[in-house]
Amino acid sequence: xxxxxxxxxxxxxxxxxxxxxxxxxxxxxxxxxxxxxxxxxxxxxxxxxxxxxxxxxxxxxxxxxxxxxxxxxxxxxxxxxxxxxxxxxxxxxxxxxxxxxxxxxxxxxxxxxxxxxxxxxxxxxx
Numbered sequence: 001x002x003x004x005x006x007x008x009x010x011x012x013x014x015x016x017x018x019x020x021x022x023x024x025x026x027x028x029x030x031x032x033x034x035x036x037x038x039x040x041x042x043x044x045x046x047x048x049x050x051x052x053x054x055x056x057x058x059x060x061x062x063x064x065x066x067x068x069x070x071x072x073x074x075x076x077x078x079x080x081x082x083x084x085x086x087x088x089x090x091x092x093x094x095x096x097x098x099x100x101x102x103x104x105x106x107x108x109x110x111x112x113x114x115x116x117x118x119x120x121x122x123x124x125x126x
Contacts, residue, residue: 001107003028005100009039012090020088020096028070028102035060035098043085055087072104075126078113 009020020039033040038060047054058066068084090096105111113124 001104003102003104005098005102007088007096007098007100009088009090009096009098011093011095013092015090015092018090020090023085023087025074025083025085026068026070026102027072028104029072029076030103031068031070032101032103033066033068033098035066035096037091037094037096039089039091039096040066040098041087041089043087058086070102070104072111075111076113078117078122079125080117 007020012018023043038057040058041055042058043053044056045053047056068086069081071083073081074083088096088098111126113126118124
């Protein structure tokens with residue numbers, strides 16, 4: 001299944017006081033994103049050494065497609081791969097447009113963790 005999302009974030013006079021999208025992970029296998037301006041931040045849970053984490057700005061490179069792992073891959077890998085927690089910040093001067101293509105299993109498909117990823121040290125997590 002594929003879902004396309006087209007997002008328009010107009011200029012915001014106080015971008016530090018608002019969010020374009022709150023923190024979330026995508027309910028998909030992968031998400032492919034194209035954006036015209038920076039504004040995407042991902043959460044790095046291992047930053048700051050103590051595991052407290054921090055938000056990291058994803059640099060804008062013109063014409064580059066960004067690929068995120070979604071919740072389905074986390075479940076199918078039994079947590080070996082983690083879905084990317086991200087959010088969108090706003091820009092004070094410019095409109096940000098993003099095109100997101102989310103690719104998932106079919107709505108009626110059931111997911112199971114492959115038996116090769118399950119053992120005494122790694123029980124089924126989902």
